[in-house]
Amino acid sequence: MVPIRWIHAKLRAIVRAMRLAALALVSLALSLPACKVREPPPIDKSYVDDFNQGGIRPDYNRTGGGYRIKDGALNAKGAHNHPMWLAKKLPPGDLQIDLDAWSTSPDGDIKIEIFGDGRSYDPDGNRYTATGYVLVFGGWKNSKSIITRLDEHGDAMASRSTPRVVANQKYHWRIIRRRDTVEWFIDDMTTPFLRYQDPMPLAGQGHEYFAFNNWETDTWFDNLVIKRL
Numbered sequence: 001m002v003p004i005r006w007i008h009a010k011l012r013a014i015v016r017a018m019r020l021a022a023l024a025l026v027s028l029a030l031s032l033p034a035c036k037v038r039e040p041p042p043i044d045k046s047y048v049d050d051f052n053q054g055g056i057r058p059d060y061n062r063t064g065g066g067y068r069i070k071d072g073a074l075n076a077k078g079a080h081n082h083p084m085w086l087a088k089k090l091p092p093g094d095l096q097i098d099l100d101a102w103s104t105s106p107d108g109d110i111k112i113e114i115f116g117d118g119r120s121y122d123p124d125g126n127r128y129t130a131t132g133y134v135l136v137f138g139g140w141k142n143s144k145s146i147i148t149r150l151d152e153h154g155d156a157m158a159s160r161s162t163p164r165v166v167a168n169q170k171y172h173w174r175i176i177r178r179r180d181t182v183e184w185f186i187d188d189m190t191t192p193f194l195r196y197q198d199p200m201p202l203a204g205q206g207h208e209y210f211a212f213n214n215w216e217t218d219t220w221f222d223n224l225v226i227k228r229l
């Protein structure tokens with residue numbers, strides 16, 4: 001019969017050996033160089049996405065669910081302020097963004113974010129503080145449209161209450177950023193729908209990305225074109 005003391009001694013030796021092996025693995029891991037995820041190259045002159053591919057391109061960083069490609073367009077519904085960021089940095093300086101947008105809901109609420117950090121999202125479904133300019137057409141049950149700086153519930157914004165989003169009507173948007181001013185055109189490319197002049201323009205590190213965003217309504221996007229001016 002094997003003595004109990006001998007068994008206990010063997011078990012203690014095995015435990016010590018396992019601990020030493022674990023420490024050795026941790027030490028080895030710490031000594032290895034970190035593997036950095038390679039960023040896609042920034043947009044040089046232009047970027048185009050017509051959403052005719054089978055799925056969402058790897059060019060995007062989805063911070064949550066609610067996005068899909070259907071019938072040659074991007075559908076965003078129930079994303080709850082988890083933006084789908086374009087992983088390519090926007091071109092520096094003045095630029096123009098064109099896209100088509102619509103909602104199947106009478107509540108409207110069509111939303112994008114520009115000059116954000118490329119990764120932020122609403123972590124808990126409460127008040128969302130953005131990292132860029134947020135453009136909302138027909139927000140708050142189709143009662144208000146805004147260009148806002150960082151906080152869509154704050155005071156730094158340009159806004160209007162009409163016109164409202166018409167369900168299933170496709171709109172062509174154009175957003176132009178020149179120095180300290182963001183101009184947003186809808187269908188009429190001669191007169192800005194909204195214009196926001198920022199005394200402290202968001203630019204540089206932390207303000208280099210574009211995103212589609214959504215709260216709950218059924219919204220759609222197509223024919224994205226981003227180009228340097």
